[in-house]
Amino acid sequence: MDLSTTIAGVRFPSCFMNASGALCVTREELLALGRSRAGAIVTKSMTLEPRDGNSTPRYYGFPGGSINSMGLPNLGYRAYASLIPELKTLGKPVIASVAGLCEDDFPTIAATINEAMPDLIEVNLSCPNIPGKPQIGYDAEASERLLKRVRKIITVPMGVKLPPYFDPAHHAAMGAVISRCGIDFLNLINSVGNGLVVDPEHEVVVIKPKGGFGGLGGTIIKPVALANVRAFWKIFEGRMPIIGTGGVVSGVDVFEHLLCGATAVQIGTVLVEEGVNVFGRLETELAAHLSKKGYKKLEDCRGKLKEL
Numbered sequence: 001m002d003l004s005t006t007i008a009g010v011r012f013p014s015c016f017m018n019a020s021g022a023l024c025v026t027r028e029e030l031l032a033l034g035r036s037r038a039g040a041i042v043t044k045s046m047t048l049e050p051r052d053g054n055s056t057p058r059y060y061g062f063p064g065g066s067i068n069s070m071g072l073p074n075l076g077y078r079a080y081a082s083l084i085p086e087l088k089t090l091g092k093p094v095i096a097s098v099a100g101l102c103e104d105d106f107p108t109i110a111a112t113i114n115e116a117m118p119d120l121i122e123v124n125l126s127c128p129n130i131p132g133k134p135q136i137g138y139d140a141e142a143s144e145r146l147l148k149r150v151r152k153i154i155t156v157p158m159g160v161k162l163p164p165y166f167d168p169a170h171h172a173a174m175g176a177v178i179s180r181c182g183i184d185f186l187n188l189i190n191s192v193g194n195g196l197v198v199d200p201e202h203e204v205v206v207i208k209p210k211g212g213f214g215g216l217g218g219t220i221i222k223p224v225a226l227a228n229v230r231a232f233w234k235i236f237e238g239r240m241p242i243i244g245t246g247g248v249v250s251g252v253d254v255f256e257h258l259l260c261g262a263t264a265v266q267i268g269t270v271l272v273e274e275g276v277n278v279f280g281r282l283e284t285e286l287a288a289h290l291s292k293k294g295y296k297k298l299e300d301c302r303g304k305l306k307e308l
């Protein structure tokens, strides 16, 4: 079955790709994604300077998902700008994820990365793990200011990675911001920020940074991810491409994201847990599920979730 997809005019050989952060920091990890069945290579969110990130342990997987407080370990934007030409030879789109520790970092990074011509750029407004730095995506005015600044610089398709919202008024407010900023696609959602996982046996937190607080991913966040995909799909009446991220563990999870309106999906927790072979497994599972349901291609179910 054809599982290819198109976002903002860019064709992806498969609708599965890594979520930024999962196995995509180093050249070796990015090349391994290139050699795998992933439909794209997404870089770690990059900052001005290289960073080692927070102290370890900073990722913990458990049966329902994961918690992390990585603290933006990355090679710095100059290194990713140099790697992009090599990554682009691997036969699939390259998505550069741009972050920053303050608003002024974003335009600097965006200018150099745009010159390196990744196929798309994702502007990450939603890193929850830097001590003392609130997520820009929870401040609608700051988000609009920043997106308008980088949109003037970025000439390739530009998307936004948003944090989860939990109130329809917030979906509406951010939808209005997005519609004023020339955004080509959305990536929903980043991790559910600042959860806390407790080890009751040892009466202790499971990760070291920030007293154990960190971003939640995996199965436990799937309903939050689906709600955000659905809410923005409706706001944009199906006309804004959405990458669904959050809680994709099986082919049926992907199917649920498609029904809510996703055009592609990203894999975080289970990519970290299983490695790049997860992409082949998910392709097989999704193809089997679509056939069983009588769907011939992805578009046939996109957004088709029924209401009671």
Ligand code: DHB
Residues within 6 Å of the ligand: 021, 045, 053, 068, 069, 070, 071, 072, 073, 099, 124, 126, 127, 128, 129, 130, 190, 191, 215
């Ligand atoms: C990190 C986590 C995120 O959710 C994000 O969007 C960017 C960076 C991190 O801790 O490295």
